[in-house]
Amino acid sequence: MHPAGSLIIFTVLSGLGFGLLAFLGAGIVRPVGWDAFAWFAAGYALAGGGLLASVFHLGHPERALLAFTQWRTSWLSREAVLAAAALGVMAPHAAGSVFFAQPLPVFGAIAALLCLATVIATSMIYATIRAVPRWHHWTTPAVFLAAALAGGALLAGQLRLAGALFAVLAVALALHWQAGDWRWRDAESTPGSATGLGRIGRVRLFERPHTGANYITREMVHVVGRRHSAKLRLIALLGGAILPATLLALMPPSLLAAGAALALHLAGMLAARWLFFAEAEHVVGLYYGRSSA
Amino acid sequence: MTDLPTSAGRKLGLVIDLDICVGCHACVTSCKEWNSQGYGAPLADVDAYGAAPEGAFLNRVHSFEVTPENAPPQLVHFPRSCLHCEDAPCVTVCPTGASHKRAEDGIVLVEESMCIGCGLCAWACPYGAREMDPAEQVMKKCTLCVDRIYNENLPPEDREPSCVRACPTGARHFGDLGDPSSAVSQLVAAREGFDLMPEQGTKPVNKYLPPREKDRATAAPALEPVGGAGGFLGWLDRALSRL
Ligand code: SF4
Numbered sequence A: 001m002h003p004a005g006s007l008i009i010f011t012v013l014s015g016l017g018f019g020l021l022a023f024l025g026a027g028i029v030r031p032v033g034w035d036a037f038a039w040f041a042a043g044y045a046l047a048g049g050g051l052l053a054s055v056f057h058l059g060h061p062e063r064a065l066l067a068f069t070q071w072r073t074s075w076l077s078r079e080a081v082l083a084a085a086a087l088g089v090m091a092p093h094a095a096g097s098v099f100f101a102q103p104l105p106v107f108g109a110i111a112a113l114l115c116l117a118t119v120i121a122t123s124m125i126y127a128t129i130r131a132v133p134r135w136h137h138w139t140t141p142a143v144f145l146a147a148a149l150a151g152g153a154l155l156a157g158q159l160r161l162a163g164a165l166f167a168v169l170a171v172a173l174a175l176h177w178q179a180g181d182w183r184w185r186d187a188e189s190t191p192g193s194a195t196g197l198g199r200i201g202r203v204r205l206f207e208r209p210h211t212g213a214n215y216i217t218r219e220m221v222h223v224v225g226r227r228h229s230a231k232l233r234l235i236a237l238l239g240g241a242i243l244p245a246t247l248l249a250l251m252p253p254s255l256l257a258a259g260a261a262l263a264l265h266l267a268g269m270l271a272a273r274w275l276f277f278a279e280a281e282h283v284v285g286l287y288y289g290r291s292s293a
Numbered sequence B: 001m002t003d004l005p006t007s008a009g010r011k012l013g014l015v016i017d018l019d020i021c022v023g024c025h026a027c028v029t030s031c032k033e034w035n036s037q038g039y040g041a042p043l044a045d046v047d048a049y050g051a052a053p054e055g056a057f058l059n060r061v062h063s064f065e066v067t068p069e070n071a072p073p074q075l076v077h078f079p080r081s082c083l084h085c086e087d088a089p090c091v092t093v094c095p096t097g098a099s100h101k102r103a104e105d106g107i108v109l110v111e112e113s114m115c116i117g118c119g120l121c122a123w124a125c126p127y128g129a130r131e132m133d134p135a136e137q138v139m140k141k142c143t144l145c146v147d148r149i150y151n152e153n154l155p156p157e158d159r160e161p162s163c164v165r166a167c168p169t170g171a172r173h174f175g176d177l178g179d180p181s182s183a184v185s186q187l188v189a190a191r192e193g194f195d196l197m198p199e200q201g202t203k204p205v206n207k208y209l210p211p212r213e214k215d216r217a218t219a220a221p222a223l224e225p226v227g228g229a230g231g232f233l234g235w236l237d238r239a240l241s242r243l
């Protein structure tokens, strides 16, 4: 799949934002006044800003409100509804903490759950696409959720907890890659099943239907730097999870340790998300000369 | 609504005969032509006369080489378009309700005035049947020529999809695959028509008919060896070997 820069940045930042808001809502940190302002503003900016950016990336942003209507079947619609609900329900808790030094734990707790549900909904947009075998697996929501929780704990200043969650994230990432490699290798869909000609013999593309690119080849049959995937996986795993976990375990809790862990985590997660798209093969590639292994 | 309807029994669709298709792309061009003026935004091209022309199409013809066990390879031309799936994943993922499947005849359509151009439906389709219009930024797909098949302004023989009408070899058939007695259903039964990627769980309505088994020429007898001991050919053989 085409690794669109906007999608990569949006999913990483909004995941981080909803993670932070979940910790603030759950009352694991209870800042008030200016402290609360800084924390909630960061959470809203990351979570809401990412969402807004993704809306303006659409072909028709003026119709974006329609995306709230199909929550009964569409995970994208559920993501929109849950995100709006999370930010809305969090507002009284945030306002209470900032202006009246009075957190409203009930609003906060519900909003925290909604934040996590939003992250899961984002991941389910990908995980439910059967035509992309690498995504169609429980490790997809596991990675999104672990990343949001670990990053959120870090931003919320819960450094010990964050360290442990980074270790969970490392395991989730490794499982996701391994499961993905197996899923593509053992994929049921092959050039033979895509054309139905497998019953006759071995199937190979002879000629493409068009000589240039089209929407399908650019979006879904995209081949970019997959040969660097082993190196990038190492960078993603070390930067995104293992180094932050080690740092937080070894260094005494400090702003410096947290800042360094955050910078590493962000860089690693951007690499991981890039791979998430770039490595994902869509079965439509079988019509364009890709084989299944 | 992106809920899938409970079928009214009618399932309009195409049956494509891979034995007959000669890969002429007439269906591709006639589809492009019809859909540049009828339903929704005209199917656009970009840089049509430039160095890197491309555009949206609703139908594409691929060519595959198939090599049976112990027989020479054969070439199969393979038209690919929306299969109007019964369990259409493209419909259920749509956040706006633009993508829908009609209860009355099973046609899968995009209501373009509701489409935000997010592209998720194109990701969800295993068959690459949806392409974003490069000018309008709304999703385009085969409409089964919904603006022809019920169109009383057209003579009756034209009330079928443009691709079916255009095919010079009769490789494309249109009809109700929900009715076991229809001509298309009988054709599918007689020729062992099949689904594309049934493992994706989409339950396509369109069916493909397999190429018929080819005659296999018996191995040609080896040629008599040229040359030999004497005579003119013997002399020629020796003369050529000396060169
Ligand atoms: S072929 Fe693709 S676009 Fe058409 S109904 Fe099936 S999943 Fe949807």
Ligand code: SF4
Binding pocket: B093, B094, B095, B096, B097, B098, B099, B110, B114, B115, B116, B117, B118, B119, B120, B121, B122, B138, B139
């Ligand atoms: S591109 Fe349009 S039709 Fe497709 S899922 Fe998005 S809103 Fe629905």
